[in-house]
Amino acid sequence: xxxxxxxxxxxxxxxxxxxxxxxxxxxxxxxxxxxxxxxxxxxxxxxxxxxxxxxxxxxxxxxxxxxxxxxxxxx
Amino acid sequence: xxxxxxxxxxxxxxxxxxxxxxxxxxxxxxxxxxxxxxxxxxxxxxxxxxxxxxxxxxxxxxxxxxxxxxxxxxxxxxxxxxxxxxxxxxxxxxxxxxxxxxxxxxxxxxxxxxxxxxxxxxxxxxxxxxxxxxxxxxxxxxxxxxxxxxxxxxxxxxxxxxxxxxxxxxxxxxxxxxxxxxxxxxxxxxxxx
Amino acid sequence: xxxxxxxxxxxxxxxxxxxxxxxxxxxxxxxxxxxxxxxxxxxxxxxxxxxxxxxxxxxxxxxxxxxxxxxxxxxxxxxxxxxxxxxxxxxxxxxxxxxxxxxxxxxxxxxxxxxxxxxxxxxxxxxxxxxxxxxxxxxxxxxxxxxxxxxxxxxxxxxxxxxxxxxxxxxxxxxxxxxxxxxxxxxxxxxxxxxxxxxxxxxxxxxxxxxxxxxxxxxxxxxxxxxxxxxxxxxxxxxxxxxxxxxxxxxxxxxxxxxxxxxxxxxxxxxxxxxxxxxxxxxxxxxxxxxxxxxxxxxxxxxxxxxxxxxxxxxxxxxxxxxxxxxxxxxxxxxxxxxxxxxxxxxxxxxxxxxxxxxxxxxxxxxxxxxxxxxxxxxxxxx
Numbered sequence: 001x002x003x004x005x006x007x008x009x010x011x012x013x014x015x016x017x018x019x020x021x022x023x024x025x026x027x028x029x030x031x032x033x034x035x036x037x038x039x040x041x042x043x044x045x046x047x048x049x050x051x052x053x054x055x056x057x058x059x060x061x062x063x064x065x066x067x068x069x070x071x072x073x074x075x
Numbered sequence: 076x077x078x079x080x081x082x083x084x085x086x087x088x089x090x091x092x093x094x095x096x097x098x099x100x101x102x103x104x105x106x107x108x109x110x111x112x113x114x115x116x117x118x119x120x121x122x123x124x125x126x127x128x129x130x131x132x133x134x135x136x137x138x139x140x141x142x143x144x145x146x147x148x149x150x151x152x153x154x155x156x157x158x159x160x161x162x163x164x165x166x167x168x169x170x171x172x173x174x175x176x177x178x179x180x181x182x183x184x185x186x187x188x189x190x191x192x193x194x195x196x197x198x199x200x201x202x203x204x205x206x207x208x209x210x211x212x213x214x215x216x217x218x219x220x221x222x223x224x225x226x227x228x229x230x231x232x233x234x235x236x237x238x239x240x241x242x243x244x245x246x247x248x249x250x251x252x253x254x255x256x257x258x259x260x261x262x263x264x265x266x267x268x
Numbered sequence: 269x270x271x272x273x274x275x276x277x278x279x280x281x282x283x284x285x286x287x288x289x290x291x292x293x294x295x296x297x298x299x300x301x302x303x304x305x306x307x308x309x310x311x312x313x314x315x316x317x318x319x320x321x322x323x324x325x326x327x328x329x330x331x332x333x334x335x336x337x338x339x340x341x342x343x344x345x346x347x348x349x350x351x352x353x354x355x356x357x358x359x360x361x362x363x364x365x366x367x368x369x370x371x372x373x374x375x376x377x378x379x380x381x382x383x384x385x386x387x388x389x390x391x392x393x394x395x396x397x398x399x400x401x402x403x404x405x406x407x408x409x410x411x412x413x414x415x416x417x418x419x420x421x422x423x424x425x426x427x428x429x430x431x432x433x434x435x436x437x438x439x440x441x442x443x444x445x446x447x448x449x450x451x452x453x454x455x456x457x458x459x460x461x462x463x464x465x466x467x468x469x470x471x472x473x474x475x476x477x478x479x480x481x482x483x484x485x486x487x488x489x490x491x492x493x494x495x496x497x498x499x500x501x502x503x504x505x506x507x508x509x510x511x512x513x514x515x516x517x518x519x520x521x522x523x524x525x526x527x528x529x530x531x532x533x534x535x536x537x538x539x540x541x542x543x544x545x546x547x548x549x550x551x552x553x554x555x556x557x558x559x560x561x562x563x564x565x566x567x568x569x570x571x572x573x574x575x576x577x578x579x580x581x582x583x584x585x586x587x588x589x590x591x592x593x594x595x596x597x598x599x600x601x602x603x604x605x606x607x608x609x610x611x612x613x614x615x616x617x618x619x620x621x622x623x624x625x626x627x628x629x630x631x632x633x634x635x636x637x638x639x640x641x642x643x644x645x646x647x648x649x650x651x
Binding site: 009010011012013014015030031032033034036 | 436437578579580581582584588612615620621
């Protein structure tokens, strides 16, 4: 099964914070209310929650990417 | 099926739709103004906004279906999608068709948001501010019991709620703390082609 | 006879005729040139020090016709080497851009020159007019906004595409999809000038440096990469006695203890091994009369103001850092200021769409390390 990681477009993120509410295991907030996303693949048991968190973002800043992507992203 | 039952179902579903859609507008404004409180997280506002709008569609579906199959109205299916295509109260019914189609566009684009992108979604979503008043006018114009106290009370309540929401939307600024600075910087680094 | 260098030769803006006379006509670019550049070990001179050959190869292997952007935005306030290079040797830069285009299969070239660098802009414009028609047809001069991030490669691409110089999220990187979605080579003008010499089998192996601050003769100097920081400072008349530290690499670089710095080799790989980076070639000596905390606060304040305000952690993080740094420098810090500086450096790193916040916190981290005693003393003044 392909491993997936959370990718965030930092230019789109406006700090709505729904992702941190829906995936507190992997997403916490910094001192200014913006998400700190744990690096690495999403654990199996959290994948469904991760999908929900990604879908909940009001500005579509989040995406789930398969880890085999060649171009390394900044998170 | 009894004529009265169908007629009352149409009327009832219509009123419930109005109440739910009013809730949707209020929740929408609360979403964009990032409302949250102890025990009421952001995702609750956003989730309710979505689910209540889907529920409203269900009641709207019942409202339209019972109106069409009701032998008394002899509407046929055409007015469901073609505005102002009915003989019965052409204009006011037509408004209902318009409101329904606007709502459909908003819901479909929202469900497919990931595919169409944030900008296109936003553009269509603005139509909500047109859809709601058109729906209300439809209700006022097609109602046979327009003078009924309860109906009037509900309509006034809904109007007050939406006016308050719109006022909140217009009179408060975006809670996005970067909005002003982002725009200012963009100005600094933009040039004519 | 000395080996030809980038800046060597007559003073002032060199005309096309003079350029041809001095160096001969330029060869045509080709995949062979890419290999030549790879073997030379030329690294980018824009600040990231990324191997130029690898970049050219990546763009060349992209699908469809590519685009070349010669990056002469030079938004770093302490750096002047690109401006000087473009103002005096514009044809070297344009040669390099043409060679790059021919080697990577590009049919369009943009000369992205900082709009406030007027002499450079004028020289490049006039030089472009002197070029043969085939080059003029595919090359366009595009003045860049004078902000720090305008020179960031995705910002350069964004500007070419939409006339807005803000960085964009990656992926895709410009070499994958840039101008009009095509593979795009964004290369610093000094790197392109080196390529122009390499193509003629000339390899001076020099680097351009902007030496400033507490030195007798601030200015742009060219030195062999086998030289040392101390030698470079010597070219500028030497650092003032008692100078405590040197800022290597500009605002995105870091402070180095002056005594240790003198022996550092300029070679990028050896410098990296020693924990430093030449970055865009800035060597700014902290004048012994200057207050290191104040200078640090000034730099971080500038970087905070130059944030494109697209990403929260960058915009607010740098502002918070600037506030705490200013209070510590001003002698009236809050108790949390010094611990916050350390915390925020880690909190902000890597959480912007581009590397602006990374450069800023790397700079801040170097200050916290090199000026640790001063910061500790300042922190104790907290009420």
